[in-house]
Amino acid sequence: MTITPTLKKIERKSLVSPKGFTATGIHCGIKHKKKDLAVVISDVPASVAGVFTTNAIQAAPLKVTKDVVYNTKKMQAILVNSGNANACTGKQGHLDALAMQQLAADQFDIPANLIGVASTGVIGEPLPMAPIIHGVSKLKANDELTGALDFAQAIMTTDTVMKSTSYATTIDGKEIVIAGVAKGSGMIEPNMATMLGFITTDAAIESEDLQAALSSVTEKTFNSITVDGDTSTNDMVLVLANGLAGNDTLTPAHPEWSTFVDALEMVSQDLAKLIAKDGEGATKLIEVNVTGAVSDEEARKIAKTVVGSPLVKTAVFGCDANWGRIIAAVGYSGTQINPDTITIKLGDILVVEDSEPVKFSEDQAMNYLKQHEISISVDLHHGSGEGRAWGCDLTYDYVQINASYRS
Amino acid sequence: MTITPTLKKIERKSLVSPKGFTATGIHCGIKHKKKDLAVVISDVPASVAGVFTTNAIQAAPLKVTKDVVYNTKKMQAILVNSGNANACTGKQGHLDALAMQQLAADQFDIPANLIGVASTGVIGEPLPMAPIIHGVSKLKANDELTGALDFAQAIMTTDTVMKSTSYATTIDGKEIVIAGVAKGSGMIEPNMATMLGFITTDAAIESEDLQAALSSVTEKTFNSITVDGDTSTNDMVLVLANGLAGNDTLTPAHPEWSTFVDALEMVSQDLAKLIAKDGEGATKLIEVNVTGAVSDEEARKIAKTVVGSPLVKTAVFGCDANWGRIIAAVGYSGTQINPDTITIKLGDILVVEDSEPVKFSEDQAMNYLKQHEISISVDLHHGSGEGRAWGCDLTYDYVQINASYRS
Numbered sequence: 001m002t003i004t005p006t007l008k009k010i011e012r013k014s015l016v017s018p019k020g021f022t023a024t025g026i027h028c029g030i031k032h033k034k035k036d037l038a039v040v041i042s043d044v045p046a047s048v049a050g051v052f053t054t055n056a057i058q059a060a061p062l063k064v065t066k067d068v069v070y071n072t073k074k075m076q077a078i079l080v081n082s083g084n085a086n087a088c089t090g091k092q093g094h095l096d097a098l099a100m101q102q103l104a105a106d107q108f109d110i111p112a113n114l115i116g117v118a119s120t121g122v123i124g125e126p127l128p129m130a131p132i133i134h135g136v137s138k139l140k141a142n143d144e145l146t147g148a149l150d151f152a153q154a155i156m157t158t159d160t161v162m163k164s165t166s167y168a169t170t171i172d173g174k175e176i177v178i179a180g181v182a183k184g185s186g187m188i189e190p191n192m193a194t195m196l197g198f199i200t201t202d203a204a205i206e207s208e209d210l211q212a213a214l215s216s217v218t219e220k221t222f223n224s225i226t227v228d229g230d231t232s233t234n235d236m237v238l239v240l241a242n243g244l245a246g247n248d249t250l251t252p253a254h255p256e257w258s259t260f261v262d263a264l265e266m267v268s269q270d271l272a273k274l275i276a277k278d279g280e281g282a283t284k285l286i287e288v289n290v291t292g293a294v295s296d297e298e299a300r301k302i303a304k305t306v307v308g309s310p311l312v313k314t315a316v317f318g319c320d321a322n323w324g325r326i327i328a329a330v331g332y333s334g335t336q337i338n339p340d341t342i343t344i345k346l347g348d349i350l351v352v353e354d355s356e357p358v359k360f361s362e363d364q365a366m367n368y369l370k371q372h373e374i375s376i377s378v379d380l381h382h383g384s385g386e387g388r389a390w391g392c393d394l395t396y397d398y399v400q401i402n403a404s405y406r407s
Numbered sequence: 408m409t410i411t412p413t414l415k416k417i418e419r420k421s422l423v424s425p426k427g428f429t430a431t432g433i434h435c436g437i438k439h440k441k442k443d444l445a446v447v448i449s450d451v452p453a454s455v456a457g458v459f460t461t462n463a464i465q466a467a468p469l470k471v472t473k474d475v476v477y478n479t480k481k482m483q484a485i486l487v488n489s490g491n492a493n494a495c496t497g498k499q500g501h502l503d504a505l506a507m508q509q510l511a512a513d514q515f516d517i518p519a520n521l522i523g524v525a526s527t528g529v530i531g532e533p534l535p536m537a538p539i540i541h542g543v544s545k546l547k548a549n550d551e552l553t554g555a556l557d558f559a560q561a562i563m564t565t566d567t568v569m570k571s572t573s574y575a576t577t578i579d580g581k582e583i584v585i586a587g588v589a590k591g592s593g594m595i596e597p598n599m600a601t602m603l604g605f606i607t608t609d610a611a612i613e614s615e616d617l618q619a620a621l622s623s624v625t626e627k628t629f630n631s632i633t634v635d636g637d638t639s640t641n642d643m644v645l646v647l648a649n650g651l652a653g654n655d656t657l658t659p660a661h662p663e664w665s666t667f668v669d670a671l672e673m674v675s676q677d678l679a680k681l682i683a684k685d686g687e688g689a690t691k692l693i694e695v696n697v698t699g700a701v702s703d704e705e706a707r708k709i710a711k712t713v714v715g716s717p718l719v720k721t722a723v724f725g726c727d728a729n730w731g732r733i734i735a736a737v738g739y740s741g742t743q744i745n746p747d748t749i750t751i752k753l754g755d756i757l758v759v760e761d762s763e764p765v766k767f768s769e770d771q772a773m774n775y776l777k778q779h780e781i782s783i784s785v786d787l788h789h790g791s792g793e794g795r796a797w798g799c800d801l802t803y804d805y806v807q808i809n810a811s812y813r814s
Contacts, residue, residue: 054739055735055739056737056738056742056744056746057734057735057738057746057762058738058746085731087735088731088734088763088764089764090761090762122731123729123731123732123734123735124730124731124734124759124764125764233731233734233735233738310717310805310809311809314805314806314809314810315809315810317806317810318809318810320810322530323531324492324494324495324529324530324531324640325530327464327495327530327531327640328462328464328530328640330463331462331463331464331465332461332462332463335463337463339463339464339465352495352531354497355464355495355497356495356496356531357495357531357532394806394809395806396803396806396807398717398721398806399721399724399801399802399803399806402717402718402721402722402725402801403721403722403724403725403727
């Protein structure tokens with residue numbers, strides 16, 4: 001993508017960097033010791049957009065939050081717990097998700113139909129309401145860096161690092177800030193929405209246009225990462241836009257519309273890559289770039305197939321330039337290709353041309369694969385479609401983490 | 408399936424148990440020490456059927472062998488090497504596969520267009536012809552058990568056990584024997600044909616009907632296993648039927664047609680389960696039975712999705728009754744389900760009913776999951792479709808094997 005010149009990555013306070021947002025996170029007792037309850041609040045009702053998991057089994061909080069996104073069409077606060085997904089918990093689970101919404105409404109004096117809720121953690125165990133009831137009564141959001149960090153920590157499960165990013169840009173001469181935080185490192189797969197992501201901005205934009213912008217960037221960002229092919233029951237990305245930056249309301253007809261969409265894409269891409277890099281047990285971020293495909297969509301499909309192949313992932317872990325597994329994954333991606341015109345590079349090292357091996361230095365390739373960010377390029381020479389996907393290596397630690405998750 | 412009463416599993420001599428087949432396997436020097444070159448020969452030209460990988464990148468030996476199956480429509484011998492896949496090797500690879508065919512033709516005095524060839528091993532390295540030329544000149548097939556064992560060993564790559572099975576049945580009052588041998592433990596995925604499998608029988612049947620029988624059982628057997636979701640460039644199943652049992656030629660109109668198809672299905676199912684159980688690094692065979700789906704096809708798709716989920720596979724490895732991952736996999740299988748009517752059992756232990764958790768003994772479940780053959784049953788209560796799939800757990804050893812395969 002071409003980056004708008006005014007777009008600047010900023011440090012500042014993450015989720016609370018845009019005007020009029022506060023946040024916090026605490027330990028309430030769902031987990032043993034770590035933070036497990038978080039809230040982010042806008043000073044005023046915000047426009048809202050959301051993308052949700054495509055899993056046919058959907059957790060209770062998704063149903064409650066979708067109701068706010070699709071019916072209220074505004075949102076002012078999001079209450080999130082980690083340690084329990086409130087999924088496959090039946091009627092009681094639905095009542096518990098509604099109770100979370102009501103607790104936040106009472107605590108923050110906001111109408112319940114403006115509150116989103118999200119849960120992440122173990123599936124199929126009843127949500128422990130006592131610690132949540134007590135916890136919500138202790139939540140005091142603030143607009144300091146600590147509030148944003150506490151929020152980012154409290155939504156983590158097997159994540160090893162907090163994931164947040166912020167950008168500033170200028171629209172109508174006003175500074176617009178857009179920031180995001182995410183969690184997720186297992187059950188990460190292409191079919192939206194495969195993690196929790198919360199994005200705040202002070203841009204002025206109606207919910208409908210915000211949804212259009214989010215949908216347009218999701219396919220190229222959150223839907224282009226894969227860790228293990230498992231699509232969760234719970235995951236969602238929400239964007240709140242409270243308008244406090246004072247720009248003219250953004251619409252696709254606004255001359256700086258693409259400035260906003262670019263900023264949203266950069267935030268989404270940063271979060272997506274952070275999630276892929278922190279894939280359970282991962283030691284490396286893998287980026288696969290595909291060119292020369294029949295269409296952009298097919299290019300992305302090929303990129304996701306390659307980056308999702310367990311054999312490619314283990315080869316990258318083992319620093320083994322085993323390009324045969326890469327070309328095999330291209331072959332089984334279910335796309336239109338010419339089997340005789342494929343070029344493959346590991347970083348800058350050409351390893352396959354016209355689908356045949358090229359002599360290369362194994363030492364040089366092994367040294368390249370020891371990096372923490374690996375790029376694989378596949379040119380199909382079969383069209384003009386381009387696409388990218390991100391994933392991570394498959395390691396002993398992935399097995400360890402997932403063989404004992406509940407215990 | 409209902410087994411024909413006359414169908415009996417037999418021990419005897421595996422691949423050479425049917426009348427008129429000989430085999431052998433030797434070390435020729437593609438691998439360091441292990442056997443790497445094998446041949447099976449029928450005394451007379453046999454009817455032939457084959458299924459081949461759906462990967463768009465197909466290895467040279469597949470192209471040569473398909474020509475025999477589709478054009479000659481008879482086959483008398485199959486020459487197989489392990490240690491090198493002769494895939495992505497360009498024009499030279501094709502010439503090398505043809506050379507293998509010609510070498511076997513000269514050595515065994517059989518027309519080249521009656522010789523199938525197969526290769527398995529590393530992708531993208533030129534086939535070392537010197538050891539193959541020398542090796543073929545040393546091949547002396549026999550109809551003893553040692554010949555069959557040598558063949559089974561010589562086609563192995565990362566396999567830890569030989570895989571063979573034999574059945575006898577009666578058709579037209581004649582004893583018909585059908586035997587099979589297979590290799591494969593990584594790059595194993597549903598979309599045919601995901602391993603090497605060679606089946607011999609002395610039944611009399613024309614190639615066209617043999618192909619129909621093979622195709623009808625493949626979906627329920629070889630295509631219903633998954634180890635890691637990677638579909639190979641090389642894999643195939645071939646059946647040779649030489650007619651020496653002396654039955655009346657089998658056709659779908661023959662009163663004992665289903666006797667033959669059942670025997671072929673049992674051989675194929677045994678081989679498929681042996682491959683799944685010997686999945687790279689696996690400690691357990693996992694069988695998933697799905698009932699109550701909209702169709703048999705959708706039931707198989709769900710079964711394959713569950714058995715292929717890395718999170719389910721690691722949970723089984725860790726003896727963790729984490730049914731949430733099972734129901735999540737059902738949910739993302741891309742099939743028609745009712746999210747509220749799902750029942751799940753681990754062995755006989757009911758863990759989910761109406762898509763909600765059921766109280767069960769974690770100790771009992773953990774003890775069950777310590778077995779080496781695990782059964783997961785999913786009833787969708789949404790139709791009458793049934794299907795099964797087989798796979799294995801995901802372990803540290805899978806990572807180890809695949810992080811260092813080439814070195």
